[in-house]
Amino acid sequence: MQLQVKTSPFDEEQVELLNRLVPSLTSEQKVWLSGYLTALTAGGTTEAVLQSGDEATLSTAPIKTREITILVGSHTGNGVTVANKAEAKLKQEDYTVSRFSLDEFKPKNLTKIEDLLLITSTHGDGDPPDNAIEFYDYLHSKRAPKLEGIRFSVLALGDSSYEFYCQTGKDFDKRLEELGGERLFPRVDCDLDFEEPSSEWFEGVLNKLNEEKALSSSETSGKQQTAGSPQTTEVYSRSNPFEAEIIENINLNGRGSNKETRHLELNLEGSNLTYEPGDSLGIVPQNDAVLADQLIEAAKWNPNETVTINKQGETSSLRDSLINTYEITSLSKNLIEKAAALTENEGLKKLLEPNEKEALQTYVYGRDLIDLTQDYGPWEISGAEFTAILRKIPPRLYSIASSLKANPDEVHLTIGALRYDSFGRSRTGVCSVQCAERSVPGDTLPVFVQSNTNFRLPQNTESPIIMIGAGTGIAPYRAFLEEREEIEAKGDAWLFFGEQHFVTDFLYQIEWQKWLKEGLLTRMDVAFSRDTSEKIYVQDRILEQSREFYEWLEAGARVYVCGDEKYMAKDVHEAILTIIQKEGGLNEEQAAEYIADLRSQKRYLRDVY
Known part of the structure; x- marks a missing residue:
């Protein structure tokens, strides 16, 4: 479209020049020109010098941008994935970026931050992940500084099937504002299907930053594509498995x-x-196809109905979408709220009343979408429409x-x-x-x-390690010992393992015994809870070895815990605290500080679920 003389603020000669210039510009040149004009309008001293021929140059006085700090609290590594992408993109856009895990960042440096992007998951019943505990406690203490002049935005990762969905991110967002920080971009809460909302959050942040920045094309000018460039290799990831x-x-x-x-x-x-x-x-x-068929039958839906399964417009039959795309095996408060709008059933609406909180928690635990449909359906919309309230299979x-x-x-x-x-x-x-x-x-x-950088072997192969796990929590330790065998690690290794029965449940028994014989595994203590009249668990074995366990800690051992969080990991944690108090002659508060110090040194690492 060309500019018209009657409706533009330019004279006829300027219009002609613009109509000749604009259609010939690349998108990169348009972006640069937009930033250049913005800088001039703002009263900047930017000057452009355009010369003809091969030596054409564009020169601009650089416009200072605020430094961006990305802080990550992550348990499974999802937050790290998002942070890596954000850091790479910001650097591509010529921003100065620093990224830290929350346990690597010194809280007292908060006041030196200009723009803060805080990415955090929520663990357990609304708790911060292990590597965010110290920062969380500091920020919510009386020692936390005033944060006037700091801008921030929070991305919260969570699981909507839990009561305290994204609670850590919500807490950080609220506290940063209370301390005087300015919200750069609103907090976004992400469910397990976090890729799309996290991308939208980052684009919102980036757009806000770019509004204040006059873009320079100096770094990208003169770049040319060369013939014979190597073909790109397909990258497999969460979104492209x-x-x-x-x-x-x-x-x-x-x-x-x-x-x-x-x-x-x-x-x-x-x-x-x-x-x-x-x-x-x-x-x-x-999902199990049998389960999908049972749901379709209970809801009286048409299995062949067409469903649009993503924003790109891809479609599938309802049956296939319930097998391959949507979660149908668990309930959450969020889903109940959406389903209540699709029925006149007063019982479901009553379940959402404030005084029915305990009843709601009881109902969603151990039930699925078939139960909900049988108890409170039928729904007043088609199956294809109903899928709009479902989240993707995580x-x-x-x-x-x-x-x-x-x-x-x-x-x-x-x-x-x-x-x-x-x-x-x-x-x-x-x-x-x-x-x-x-x-x-x-x-x-x-x-x-x-990737899980929070659960790594020590770089020093002579460092001792203590591995604690029950059931399938043994898995990473098999990886640890295979690795240490390959790199010929010399450090001592101690394994605590628990299961029900020695004869039937000693997972990878032959391999552990081989490594014990070869000396790669220094010692192994096992607990088979159903083989004795009194149930014995890994925490009991740890307490039995109280003195030696403490000596390993004092010698610099790194402790790993993998398995069930609610019971095993909690009981193991209490056992370690007990040992530290007993063998170290410390009180409860001092023992807690000892554990906190282990965490800060990355010597107490947990992969719990």
């Missing part, structure tokens, strides 16, 4: 066990995926049980099949039972690597 072929799928438990623990070996050849011991592998699972993360050095192009997993009865129906874990019952060698699973 790799279809990994199953090589082995073995039940690790013996006959008669109450449990079924699968050892999966997957082929990563051609994926360019790499991992380190301590990382997790994400699997994008499918990937399942499993601690990697192998070393890439020991198993090139492979990744191994240890997955406990979840089966239980609840409210008159048999239930199964979405991903664990897919792996146990519906995945055989030759099949593929869509996977991606989830």
Whole structure:
């Protein structure tokens, strides 16, 4: 479209020049010109000198931008993934960026920050992740400084099936404002399907920053594409998982066990995926087709109805979408609130009343969408419309049980099949039972690597390590020892492992015994809770070795805990505190400070779920 003389503020000659110039500009040149004019309008001293010929140059006086600090509190590594992308993009846009894990950042440096992007997950019942505890406590203490002049934006990661959804991010957002900070961009809360909302949050932040910045094209001018550029390699990630072929799928438990623990070996050849011991592998699972059919029948939906499954307009049948796309096996307050608007059932609306909070929590625990439909349906909209209130099936993360050095192009997993009865129906874990019952060698699973820098072996291979785990919590320690065997680590290694029965449930027993014999594993203490009249757990074994455990701590040992958070990890934590008090002659407060110091030194690391 060309400028018209009658409607523009330019004279006829200027209009002609603009109409000749603008259509010939590249998008990059338009961006530069926009920033250049903005700077002039703001009274800046920017000057442009344009010369003809091959030596054409664009010169601008640089416009100072505020330094951006990214702080990350992460448990599973999702926050780190978002932070990495944000840091890379900001640097591409010529911003000065510093990024820290919250346990690496000195809280007293808060007042030196100009623009703060805080990315944090929420752990357990609304608690900050382990690497954010010290910063969280400092910020909510009387020592926290006034933060006038600091701008901030918070990205909160969470799981809406929990009562205190994104609570840590909400707390940080509120506290930063209370201390005088200015909100650069509103907080965004992300569910397990965090890619899209986190991208929208970052774009909002970036747009706000770019509004204040006159962009320079000096760094990008003169760049030319060259013929014969190498082809880009496809990058596999959470949003683009790799279809990994199953090589082995073995039940690790013996006959008669109450449990079924699968050892999966997957082929990563051609994926360019790499991992380190301590990382997790994400699997994008499918719902059981039988369960999807039962839901369709209960809701009286048409299984062949067309459903739009994403913003790109891709479609699927309702049945396929309930198998491959949407979560149907769990309930949350958020889902109940949306479903209540789709029915006249007063019982469901009553469940959301403030005085029914406990009843709501009781109802959502152990029930799924079939229960909700049978109890409070039918819904007054079609199945395709109903899917709009459902969230996507979240990937399942499993601690990697192998070393890439020991198993090139492979990744191994240890997955406990979840089966239980609840409210008159048999239930199964979405991903664990897919792996146990519906995945055989030759099949593929869509996977991606989830880095976890908060659960790493010490760089000093002579440092002692203490590994504590129960059940499938043994997985990362198998990866640790495979790695230490490959790099010929010399440091002592002590393993505590717990399960139900020695005969049927001693996972990877032959491998541990081999490493013990070879000296790679210095010692191993086991607890099989159902083999004795009095149940013995890993925390009991730790307390039995109180003195030696403390001596290892004093010698610089790094302690790892992997497994169930609500019971095992909590009890282990209390056992370690007890040992520190007893053997160190410390009171409760001093023992807590000892633990906090271990955390700050990255010597107390947990991968709990």
